[in-house]
Amino acid sequence: MQFPKINIPKKHLKIGAWVLGIFLVILVILGSIAYSKREALLKKMIAKAIAKADHDYGLEVKIGKARFTGLSTVSLSSISVVPKERDTLSTISEMSVGVKLLPLIFGNVKLSELKLDKGKLNVVVRDSITNLDFILKRKKKDTVTKNKVDLSQIAENLLNEVLYKIPDNMEVKNLLFQLNDNDTAQLKFLTTVATIDDGDLKSTILVNDKQATWHVNGKVKPGKKQMDVLFFADKQKVQLPYLNNKIHAVLSFDTVRTQLKDAAYSGDDFKISGSWSVRNLLINHKRIASNDIIVPTARVDADILVGSNYLALDSSSTVYLNKAEVHPYLKYTLTKDKVYEVKMRTGEQDAQAILDGFPQGLFESLEGLKVSGKVKYDLDFYMDTAIPDSVKFSSTLKPIGFKILKWGKTDLQKINSTFVYTPYEYGKPMRDITIGPTNPNFTPLGDISSNFKNALLTSEDPSFFSHKGFVEESIRKSIAVNFKKKKFVRGGSTISMQLVKNVFLSRQKTLARKAEEILIVWLIENNRLISKQRMLEVYFNIIEMGRNVYGIGEASRYYFGKTPAELNVGEGIFLANIVPNPKIALFKFNGDGSLKEYLHPYFRYMGNIMARRGLTQADTTGYGFYNVRLREGLRQYLLPDTISVDTTAFDSDEPVMPAVNTQDASKSLFDRIFGGGKKDTTNNQAIKPADTVKTRKQLRQERREQKKREKELEKAKKANGGEPG
Structure with a gap:
């Protein structure tokens, strides 16, 4: 195929070249002016941000020094954030932040570099009052003027905000997170070092003054909306004693792996694909079971769909418990009256594999039970809260050549x-x-x-x-x-x-x-x-x-x-x-x-x-x-x-x-x-x-x-x- 030849008069080409040249000169001049006045602009922007924090959130923000140390890198020192009439929320000794210039032109703030030394985030709970109350107050104020929202847009914006804040290069040293809950429960997480170098994430976190050492390591590619992160502890399980103090629950595990594979629109829905897996998960709570429940290995390959007014776990998702596989479907529709929908399919599977897939300690009387044959499970549940009497429920476990070969702990006969x-x-x-x-x-x-x-x-x-x-x-x-x-x-x-x-x-x-x-x-x-x-x-x-x-x-x-x-x-x-x-x-x-x-x-x-x-x-x-x-x-x-x-x-x-x-x-x-x-x-x-x-x-x-x-x-x-x- 031949394209028709377009003849542009030389006169027009010269005019276009002059216009482009003049535009580039103007940009250079404006850039030079901005560069020469950038310190003044920085001070003005910081003053505006401090005033906004005070007006909108009731936060007293102080910054000792602020200056440019590169074309797009700002260094800050002696930072403090104090909610009014509350305990100090955060202090940072030294921090430098670099942003990407090209996204900035289109209004997106993407971090290219982050360095932090000696920071502290301090959350204090006294009775029902915390020094994070300002967040709730802001949300309450915002909801007054909001009209109908599109959940898919909110999901995309929220995910982008999180990913944009993950820098290409990072070096964090001595960042302390501390929680004081009514002087009855305390938590301390000291990040001695956390780095991102060309997408490689490595970190070391000391828990409660060297009581345990945690690591969050993996690969992060925020630009591609991808990550693969592993959470584990040195020579022991990850334990959360705070849950035991608050809700009398015991929770521990060897490793947790989180993967984000893709996030993009699929038609009118925003689709997030990823997986989550855990090894040797232990749960103990009096409402769940009277003993420890142990999940040796479990994984969820999930496709999450966010529509204009609903959130769903798509049926293409799969839950793996040892060799057993379950395909769940969950949907929550947010209308004037909420709608809940649950489906579950297993297909024909080996009955013993299904039995072995149940967490250890869940069925004490059936421990050691041996069976043969196959089973197939189907669950359907639908409820419109506007008409609860019309709730739909169907649950069927179908045996296929099923036989009991050996009794477990209890003889059911x-x-x-x-x-x-x-x-x-x-x-x-x-x-x-x-x-x-x-x-x-x-x-x-x-x-x-x-x-x-x-x-x-x-x-x-x-x-x-x-x-x-x-x-x-x-x-x-x-x-x-x-x-x-x-x-x-x-x-x-x-x-x-x-x-x-x-x-x-x-x-x-x-x-x-x-x-x-x-x-x-x-x-x-x-x-x-x-x-x-x-x-x-x-x-x-x-x-x-x-x-x-x-x-x-x-x-x-x-x-x-x-x-x-x-x-x-x-x-x-x-x-x-x-x-x-x-x-x-x-x-x-x-x-x-x-x-x-x-x-x-x-x-x-x-x-x-x-x-x-x-x-x-x-x-x-x-x-x-x-x-x-x-x-x-x-x-x-x-x-x-x-x-x-x-x-x-x-x-x-x-x-x-x-x-x-x-x-x-x-x-x-x-x-x-x-x-x-x-x-x-x-x-x-x-x-x-x-x-x-x-x-x-x-x-x-x-x-x-x-x-x-x-x-x-x-x-x-x-x-x-x-x-x-």
């Missing part, structure tokens, strides 16, 4: 024969209970009245015989209810989950224990280790049904002086009603042993459901409500009839974890009872008569009376050999 169960109260063992024929209170499933069995299954887990450990819809509704209440008020536990929690696991309420509970339930249900009938039989014989009352055998004799086979409909409904909160069972009776009237609507409600299912005869009088009578020996310990106790109040601080579903998502009877429809039956308070509503003062008084009565009851039980009456 131990309850198929006689075993000893030890209930705990407030972390302390109560007594050993033999679950088997040698215990006179043990009741085989066939010897338990159907009135009790049907009532408990209806209220606790109607689909027990059809599900495989989890009811997905129940968990979904629990998430919605708990979100709206802003606290845990409703759980999604099935009888299978309650059984595993009580028999196989410790009573400590931790995330690790909840996760272990879910996995054990899946192992038992999907491998048919225990029959449904045996699971229900054991459950009926271990559930707490009063103060130091465990199992249906003890409960039926304790409250009614009957065997479990003799329970009528009303007694069955009552005993099922007390399972969620058994310690207040006695306070549901009047002084003459009859039930308090506020329970009557509950009996009609539950009885009607049982009647519709063909589990009992229709009854217009209240399904045995008036036939329930507490045995006479216990009536002397009841509260006066004038005292009303809220027996439906039941809070739990159980951690919420995703569960696993392996059955169809059809709506169960449980959900028709406690969710959906015209009535909100999630909380039994919905069926209490209006005249039972109490003021806060009345409720406090009732609780005091209740506690007083409980103490008297306990004393009476001890005086009578552990049995009232």
Whole structure:
């Protein structure tokens, strides 16, 4: 291809050359003037910056000397920064800063050189006041005038600001960071030396006066938006004792590696690609686990997308735990009402690799477990906070040729024969209970009245015989209810989950224990280790049904002086009603042993459901409500009839974890009872008569009376050999 020849008259070329020449001469002249006046300009700029710091942030900034030591390098000495009415924030003895000229023309300040000697950054916390408060005040002021913002632009600008401040060449000596938190916790980090030479980063940091020596080494290429940095300690783990002092958490690791591979726009989204890895990470916190959790090796290859109003971890990201791989997707949309979205995919993977990928110490009872075959896990969660009732939840762990080859620390089939169960109260063992024929209170499933069995299954887990450990819809509704209440008020536990929690696991309420509970339930249900009938039989014989009352055998004799086979409909409904909160069972009776009237609507409600299912005869009088009578020996310990106790109040601080579903998502009877429809039956308070509503003062008084009565009851039980009456 030939381009047409353009003929430019010599006259025009001469004019253009003269214009360019004149422009260059003007630049030289202006540059010379600026160079000759640069010291004065520097002083003016510093004065302006000091005034702005004082006006906008309330900072008193002092600079002893400031001068140019090169074409674009400024040397400063005796610098101090003091927030008004606060402790000194920073002091620097000597510092020189060089900037790149070409980016400066376009308004970008990129550092080419940084040298610092003898600096100090001092953060002081006194009560709720710090000498960093000025940052928060500035942010609050800024948000008043801000309109709608584009998160992708903010992310790009913020990343650029950080990278631009990383110089091509750096030499820092004796820079001290010090934190004083109310004189109870102190931290000192002394950077004896930190250098960047042609992208090579090396540093030595002394922690708390030579208690440890840390290093941050690697490669940094801010111009290309790339870095590869390794964080480690000399001859020991990196430890953060400050966390233990503040939040009672232990955290340590051998090395942490951080990589930034690229950061650029991908369509309308700003995309940040990188990875983060850790070796021998140790975590210990009472809410996570009761023991050390150790992650030998873990890595995340992440693609982070920042859109105009959302932040997401793209599904192309991968989490590696030993040989196991997980592909997560997280999205947080910032609108008037926030939207959360979570997805997780593993694909078909070796089951043993997945098991070995879990952190050490996470599942104590399963340590040493050997399996074969493959598994595949899929999780989908979506919540628009504007309509929490429409939350979507799906969690499925699919076995493919899965088999258990060897038991771990715990034999999950131990309850198929006689075993000893030890209930705990407030972390302390109560007594050993033999679950088997040698215990006179043990009741085989066939010897338990159907009135009790049907009532408990209806209220606790109607689909027990059809599900495989989890009811997905129940968990979904629990998430919605708990979100709206802003606290845990409703759980999604099935009888299978309650059984595993009580028999196989410790009573400590931790995330690790909840996760272990879910996995054990899946192992038992999907491998048919225990029959449904045996699971229900054991459950009926271990559930707490009063103060130091465990199992249906003890409960039926304790409250009614009957065997479990003799329970009528009303007694069955009552005993099922007390399972969620058994310690207040006695306070549901009047002084003459009859039930308090506020329970009557509950009996009609539950009885009607049982009647519709063909589990009992229709009854217009209240399904045995008036036939329930507490045995006479216990009536002397009841509260006066004038005292009303809220027996439906039941809070739990159980951690919420995703569960696993392996059955169809059809709506169960449980959900028709406690969710959906015209009535909100999630909380039994919905069926209490209006005249039972109490003021806060009345409720406090009732609780005091209740506690007083409980103490008297306990004393009476001890005086009578552990049995009232």
